[in-house]
Amino acid sequence: MVSILGISAFYHDSAACLVVDGEIVAAAQEERFTRVKHDHNFPLNAARYCLSEAKLTVDELDYVGFYDKPLLKFDRLLETYLDYAPAGFSSFLKALPLWMKEKLWMPDLIRTELAKAGGEEDERAAKKLGKKFQWKLLFGDHHESHAASAFYPSPFEEAAILTIDGVGEWATSSMGIGKGNELILLKELRFPDSLGLLYSAFTFYTGFKVNSGEYKVMGLAPYGEPKYVPIIKDKLLEVRDDGSLKMNHKYFSYAHGLRMTNGAFDKLFGGAPRKPESSITQKEMDLARSIQAITEEVMLKMTKYAYKETGMKKLSMAGGVALNCVANGRILREVPFEEIWIQPAAGDAGGALGIALAIWHRYLAKPRLSPEAAGTWRSARAENKGRKSNVESNGDYQAAKKDLTAYADGMKGSYLGPQYSEAEIESFLQSRQVPYEKYSRVELPAMVAELLAAGKIIGLHQGRMEFGPRALGGRSIIGDPRSPEMQSAMNLKIKYRESFRPFAPSVLREKVAEWFELDADSPYMLLVADVAKSQRRTITAAEEARWGIDKLNVKRSEIPAVTHVDYSARIQTVRRETNPLYWEIIEAFRKKTGCPVVVNTSFNVRGEPIVCTPEDSYRCFMRTEMDFLVLETCLLDKKAQPEFREEKNWRSEFTLD
Ligand SMILES: [Fe+2]
Secondary structure (H helix, E strand, C coil), X not given: CCEEXXXXXXXXXXXXXXXXXXXXXEEEECHHHHCXXXXXXXXXXXXHHHHHHCCCCHHHCCEEEECCCHHXXXXXXXXXXXXXXXXXXXXXXXXXXXXXXXXXXXXXXXXXXXXXXXXXXXHHHHHHHCCCCCCEEEECCHXXXXXXXXHCCCCCCEEEEEEECCCXXXXXXXXXXXXXXXXXXXXXXXXXXXXXXXXXXXXXXXCCCCCCCHHHHHHHHHHXXXXXXXXXXXXXXXXXXXXXXXXXXXXXXXXXXXXXXXXXXXXXXXXXXXXXXXXXXXXXXXXXXXXXXXXXXXXXXHHHHHHHHHCCCEEEEECHHHHCHHHHHHHXXXXXXXXXXXCCXXXXXXXXXXXXXXXXXXXXXXXXXXXXXXHHHXXXXXXXXXXXXXXXXHCCHHHXXXXXXXXXXXXXXXXXXXXXXXXXXXXXXXXXXXXXXXXXXXXXXXXXXXXXXXXCCEEEECCCCECCCCCCCCEEEEECCCCCCHXXXXXXXXXXXXXXXXXXXXXXXXXXXXXXXXXXXXXXXXXXXXXXHHHECCCXXXXXXXXXXXXXXXXXXXXXXXXXXXXXXXXXXXXXXXXXXXXXXXXXXXXXXXXXXXXXXXXXXXXCCCCCCHHHHHHHHHHCCCCEEEXXXXXXXXXXXXXXXXXXXXXXXXXXX
């Protein structure tokens, strides 16, 4: 047995992932345990959890992989600062102590930190004796880690690979080919030219937080007009036919400064950046729409080029920009790739998974589907088809492949985090004297569906926690999408976030084509498509003429709560094989109402990491105006709950994102 722990840390969204004999056994982001959103510290809690899932100790690991190369990153910082000296000197001085103290000493740091996962005694031993664990420590290249996370768990035997993010060591985007267990990167775009950093610059300028507010810019875009596209193309960048960029760095300061844009940028767009939390005007909406249009153009060019250059029929993607699901939907519709698959933890957290799989397939040269690893696929397939798999006897990848459907990837639906047993949940509820009703697994879906149909908003905590930024029915808040009031109710009373933000639908895979202009799996909510014409409502000329945020108040379809102002929806398709209880709840809702769709938003409030434990879920339930909470098969009614008292105002606990 070979066990590999992958780690990403010290930049944004730290995570750990455990791969045992090629199978992804567990993966989680550190933020879910520490309750600090995008926690960038060493993922000690996540590593501990991953080890416990496989009942391993730190000493029993064979390899530990870190997702990028700190020395190369330092090299980039140093060179960039020198290039821009003296302008870059102050930020260089600011960054230097951290690099000297932590990042350059990474091997020691990782050993010492991981020793803590083995208990205090180990930590002391590691410090005192420079304890040598038996495992080997390997460092990957940032974009190779993204590429490995994009390709190895994908359902494709061979595919083109595209990674796009802000920046790793030097690369900001890379293109390559994956075939069996081989992965080659053919081309890269280098810092400071970066689609991710360009998007982040506009995220900053429109008053949102860099590295987390990008989603809001994408959500805001449909309210605006692309009126800044000409000026962006004229002044800020050149987009080449292969999708590579040449940016005019006169307008940006991220290469040498501590902010994204500068005075020249402000002048170009008529003023200073919007102050966070101040009101959003038409200008921000138009800027959002414009940068989104540019991003889609670049991503379409990149993927068309990858299609031509690689000759591959499938595409797999990762890197933070691959979370731009509006662009992904267009790639699926407009680029001739037959299928696309996107790593659900596309950001840097997914690097932990990428490096672990890269060690297994590239460093150890293990085949893509060993008989053991095929187990993951086999079980999904066997459940799906309800017949005995022939893989079991011969472990043959080709034989398995015939029956694979797009969902049958190596990610287990991305349900890779902690799960809490019925017994653990009941003992938690009883210890707190929390009133609840216990249902049988068979009764529960119909009960939840009835509550949904009655307009109730429900917290759903069941099964393993999701890996990656989206909640997929394991830690979700769900509601009735047919209700015109649901969107603002959920935004304002439950999530305490901006009212313009759209909600996403979870739909039965079997019914997706009847309700949306999509007939493919989108298990990770990473594809956007329009609501089907047959489900749309004819709107009046007066409704059509509404402007900006006011567009929100128009009922555009039978499922207004998940229909964005441009009729688009960020779709999650649900299969029974991957998440049985969630599928059954939606199916029960369909039987009751005829609608195979529910609203699905992550189980958290604004600024809070998604809930992990039953305690996190109960706390979030009590702090908000959610009506019911499902903890596995226990159902909690808000009205029956005792008063929930907290010493301090919880809203001060989370920094707004
Ligand atoms: Fe990255």
